[in-house]
Amino acid sequence: MSNIFMLPGSLGEEDLFTARLHHLIESDREIGQHIVEAILHSAKRPISKFKSAVNHPNVGSENQPDFLLQCEDFDIFCEHKLLSPLGNRQLERYLGISWKRPFYVALISLGSCVVSQDVRDNPKYLYPDDAMHFDWRDIYPVIGSRQHALGQDFTAYMNSLGMKPLPHDWKRLFTDGEKAKYFGKHLEVVRKLGPCRIDPARLGIQLSAPAQGIQLFYICVEPAVSRRIRSVDGDVLVARVYVRADSSASNFKASWRIPFMDSFEIQGNPIVQGAAWDQNLSLVYEYQTPLWNVLSNNERDLEVNLLEFASLAFRHACGFEGENGTDEMESTAN
Numbered sequence: 001m002s003n004i005f006m007l008p009g010s011l012g013e014e015d016l017f018t019a020r021l022h023h024l025i026e027s028d029r030e031i032g033q034h035i036v037e038a039i040l041h042s043a044k045r046p047i048s049k050f051k052s053a054v055n056h057p058n059v060g061s062e063n064q065p066d067f068l069l070q071c072e073d074f075d076i077f078c079e080h081k082l083l084s085p086l087g088n089r090q091l092e093r094y095l096g097i098s099w100k101r102p103f104y105v106a107l108i109s110l111g112s113c114v115v116s117q118d119v120r121d122n123p124k125y126l127y128p129d130d131a132m133h134f135d136w137r138d139i140y141p142v143i144g145s146r147q148h149a150l151g152q153d154f155t156a157y158m159n160s161l162g163m164k165p166l167p168h169d170w171k172r173l174f175t176d177g178e179k180a181k182y183f184g185k186h187l188e189v190v191r192k193l194g195p196c197r198i199d200p201a202r203l204g205i206q207l208s209a210p211a212q213g214i215q216l217f218y219i220c221v222e223p224a225v226s227r228r229i230r231s232v233d234g235d236v237l238v239a240r241v242y243v244r245a246d247s248s249a250s251n252f253k254a255s256w257r258i259p260f261m262d263s264f265e266i267q268g269n270p271i272v273q274g275a276a277w278d279q280n281l282s283l284v285y286e287y288q289t290p291l292w293n294v295l296s297n298n299e300r301d302l303e304v305n306l307l308e309f310a311s312l313a314f315r316h317a318c319g320f321e322g323e324n325g326t327d328e329m330e331s332t333a334n
Contacts, residue, residue, distance in 0.1 A: 029050070034145075036048065038141075063097055074101060081108070086107075091119045107133035108133065109134070109135065135172070136161075159233045167297065173221070174235075187202070203222075218242065220240075221291055223235050233290070236291050239317075241283070242284070245274060266313060269286055
């Protein structure tokens with residue numbers, strides 16, 4: 001087992017995650033068994049006894065799966081993704097590997113990957129009956145249940161990457177188009193603040209020029225691993241403030257904590273960043289709150305939560321152009 005504490009700084013996020021997972025399994029082999037059972041149970045295949053794990057198994061120069069779970073009766077090649085897409089015919093190539101033992105192939109990702117029908121029809125490809133591939137949020141519970149220190153540390157690491165499962169009815173929000181469409185229908189409650197345009201993916205909504213000095217106010221949900229700025233752990237509900245690139249952003253300079261939903265808060269932070277998709281706009285401020293706190297299986301509660309978040313953030317953003325800092329807003333700036 002390689003020294004987990006001596007990994008090169010150049011290692012990519014996915015390879016780093018895989019190496020750390022390998023270290024965890026080698027330190028607590030029951031986790032390997034639980035992961036194997038979670039995959040096989042969800043794919044409706046017979047359970048086999050876990051034997052060992054291999055980080056980036058050597059299967060030939062053209063193919064390099066991320067992980068190998070060696071079982072008593074067969075092996076499982078795993079391709080690990082966070083939000084990156086699949087390579088050209090990547091799964092097809094893995095399914096064609098020449099291997100000394102019977103094997104399966106499984107894809108585990110945080111984001112949505114399109115898996116061809118040919119792959120899904122292949123008896124060697126494992127996937128759950130309600131998705132094209134496995135989600136790291138499906139694997140989280142078998143690791144999160146471990147009580148020892150290393151397991152708890154790895155769970156905190158998974159939290160930071162957005163792998164903590166969302167409430168049950170929302171667990172496929174980032175990978176299921178129909179679930180995203182359902183969420184988007186309720187996100188449109190934000191139209192009460194002004195004319196909006198919903199994103200095609202249904203996970204974000206835009207208010208154009210909603211107030212003096214603000215050119216765009218954008219609200220969306222995002223998985224943790226996709227965010228460059230992480231004010232809170234896990235998946236988030238975000239609001240972003242854009243102004244004209246040639247205007248002053250000096251007003252948007254203080255960090256704030258805004259009381260939200262009685263016992264939660266919205267974290268606001270200044271940002272200086274041009275909009276990659278429009279050189280005439282600059283992102284100057286961002287609000288975040290954990291998505292877990294907002295989602296509800298009750299449609300009315302969900303809309304109330306979404307509108308309250310949008311209203312508080314929007315009112316606060318407008319305050320930067322006037323008198324900011326009401327009694328209910330607490331500055332965290334020094």
